[in-house]
Amino acid sequence: MNSLVKADIRKLGIAAVLFAAIYGMLETEIIGAFWELNLVLIMINIILATSLNMINGYTGQFSIGHAGFFAIGAYMGAIMTVKLGYDMPVALIVGTISAGIVGFLVGLPTLRLNGDYLAIATLGLGEIIRICILNIEYVGGASGLMGIPRLTTFPMAFWIMVAILFFIKNFKNSAYGRACLAIRENEIAADTMGIDTTRYKVMAFTLGASFAGTAGVLFSHYFFIAHPASFTFMRSFDILTMVVLGGLGSMTGSVTGAIVLTFISAALSDFPEWRMLIYSVAMIVLMLYRPQGLFGDKELSLQMIRSLKMGGKKNDD
């Protein structure tokens, strides 16, 4: 137990150093405004990818409707600040909880389905959420909810991301997380072992949805607008791609996937016509060469680097 806490403190320390380094570069304008924006986007994508990984990677439930929960967070948060005049913390809490509630209500009936049937059902639910938003004039309908102040800052996004990453990491190592992993490996076996599979599936789904809601609040308060076109099934595909690219079931993989894809997309903005084409080829090629994702279901850790080093040494000889 003690060593676990120690490891956590060490990781927190690494996060603090990383934060200081990036924040320093931002303050001294070594990193310009464009990359600052993309850094925040990376943080948001990391939250989205790791939270989807809880559902798809840990619990093995194939969900492709994550954009719907992202949208609920974005809109609920914006309603709090723009329409009702509350502060950002209230927006964050309301956005998170309301996405969680919708996730719970949606998950309870649909998680009885499995495989591709669940996939298409979640895709449909994500679209239903978006179409409903499109028809609510109170939040601007097709024009989107405009005039949202930029309340998301880099430190806020960073530390919220770190908190969520810690939560997810500890969730995986908890009894709940192990139950989820058991469901992923073999649902029937898990059921026979006395695991209440519905409960854990809905739990993972609800938690994943609420974190997507948190990301939504950060997103709409950074980009000035919440617009239905930002939450189509293409967004869900994007998030899914990050998770699979990093390695399904690996949290550090999802983090890497989010960083790599956001970075590719930003770096390609100098080639506007070719951007999506190159992006799609990169997707196909990465999958062809690493179908299990960059990390498989392993976590990137100091041990892993160490073992890589052993491998490297052998090659040197």
Place this chain on the structure above:
Amino acid sequence: MVRTKRILSVLTAGLILTAAISGCGGSKGSSDTIKLGGNLEMTGGSASYGISSRNGIELALREVNAKGGVNGKKVTLVVADNKSEATEATNAMQKLISQDKVVGVIGPNLSSAVIASTAVSSAARTADISPMGTNPKVTVDDHGKVKPYNFRACFIDPFQGTVMADFALNTLKVRRAAIMIDNSSDYAKGLAQFFREKFEAGGGTIVGEEMYLQKDTDFKATLTKLRDANPDFLYIPGYYQEVGLIIRQAKELGLNVAMAGGDGWDSQKLAEIALPENLNNCYFSSLYSPDDTSKLNKEFVESYQKEYKQKPDVFAALAYDSAKLFIKAMEDAKSADPGKIAEALAQVSGFTGVSGSIKFDGSHNPIKAAVIIELKNGRQTFRTKVNP
């Protein structure tokens, strides 16, 4: 030893990455070129608007550079893709301003994308002209205050909706209108709203109102419903791709009433999609027609066709004018300083573009007359002119 080597190599990789990132930020414009930004829809659902606009801007800049540029400097265009989406537009705007150091930005065309992204350009005190951002809030904020750095080259929604309602009531003498609205476009919704207000105030009734979404192809179900409400006029303030299909399917279902829309109708493609024989007794309001006979426009249409093998649409024409407006402002200001350009834009006078003469009013909207164009067997013919 090996461990330190590893750490060192990781550190170097990190440094290279940082250098690469900050290196990207350091592209300073060389002193003999001026960079103009285009925050345009290059991919995604509205890619056709963005690509037309880019063509228009490129054509304008080529002409300017052929004549020696502005203030002795060449002007180049840097395009950033906004994927037809508001948050990506913000990202693209940030890139144009902080990475490419452009002096002014043209675009986006979608109102929601303009409103979101110009929060960035205004903070950086860089002027933006939106070719087709028709929502009133593009240039005026929520409290009714004019945004100092935002301009547009097109009409605002209220004007076009009102003009068509007047025309329908007084010239066509219709009283029972039905409306088909593109629910994914705030442009269409804006036009419909002001049409409805004016039409009802003038004694007409709206007998039916239906929504559709961009890229829909089958409207028969909705049109059947509208037909049974027995209208004598159909207002469709959308874009030509869907409008063409609507008109054709409406005629097929026997809905033979006068139909009208806004400048989103303005394309050769409308007649190709709807078929010419269906385009009779159809009208649209516009500020630009490729058949306009002014010398400037004839030259523009000719060189555009030569370059891109198609007739320019309203997105190309207004983007062309937006680019020329920037050039004019730079000449007036005798400077390429973003702040001075914005000031000069607000003062622009005596500017004539392919869509007519442009001067900005107090809310940074162009003061221009609208034309109502009638379609006869698919051919555009000038019907009447309405002054604001």
Place this chain on the structure above:
Amino acid sequence: MDSGFMHQLLQQLINGLSLGSIYALIALGYTMIYGILKLINFAHGDIYMVGAYIGYVCTTIFHLPFLPSLLIAMAGSAVVGMIIERIAYRPMRNAPRIAILITAIGVSFFLENGMILLASPQPRTFSSEFSASVYHMGGLVINSQQIIILISTVVLMLALTYIVNRTKMGKAMRAVSFDADAARLMGINIDRVIGMTFALGSALAAAGGVLVGVYYNSIDPLMGMAPGIKAFVAAVLGGIGIIPGAMVGGIILGIVEALVSGFISSTFRDAAAFAILILILLYKPQGLFGKNVREKV
């Protein structure tokens, strides 16, 4: 009033039937590919778009008559489908299924954006010589093209059923679908069978693309996105992997959409389509025509 309602209902059913037969045409290919590879081929809707463009080039640029153009489009798309399978899917056959799904999404992006570069995003129109005649029957309106599309869908479905149930290749397809490894042991060339499945599925999609292109007279590079998703919904609705299921699923979906547009509001059309899908899945998880498969422990 009552007769007016009945009248509108009948017209909406006609509208729905014609829309639904288009979904069904795309869904047939979807369901075949799924049946054999268990792969949700998200690029299928884009192959439908590629087919429409090949048809456009044949009719509008080379001025070929309709039938040869249709056949060329089907053949061309079959080749495209086989190439995609060879390059992007075959190397992934033993990869996790979700990885193939991502590849399929990648292929879909590639086709869409490739076509934007190649043909510009502006919509294209078929030449007007293919315009339809309109029949009025007791106040109901039917377009000759709607009838052609419906008939083509039925004919293609029957042809497909024949191929799958009666030919040697069809037998091989069913064998691969049932158990690929066992089929290989029995001497079936799996690569060839899967390639053929893609060719057939893509040809069907292309037929749909050309018919729709002529019917609506407007094609663009993103035209496959929405029908692709809808066709998949239709395939799942009918029971994925089952050929008559795809047909029925497509037509139900089309009719639901027409009725929702006609009697509620077209803005909720898509939401209603998805809601019905979810409801059916909850009560009959294998789809309408699906067999109840007992899970193996």
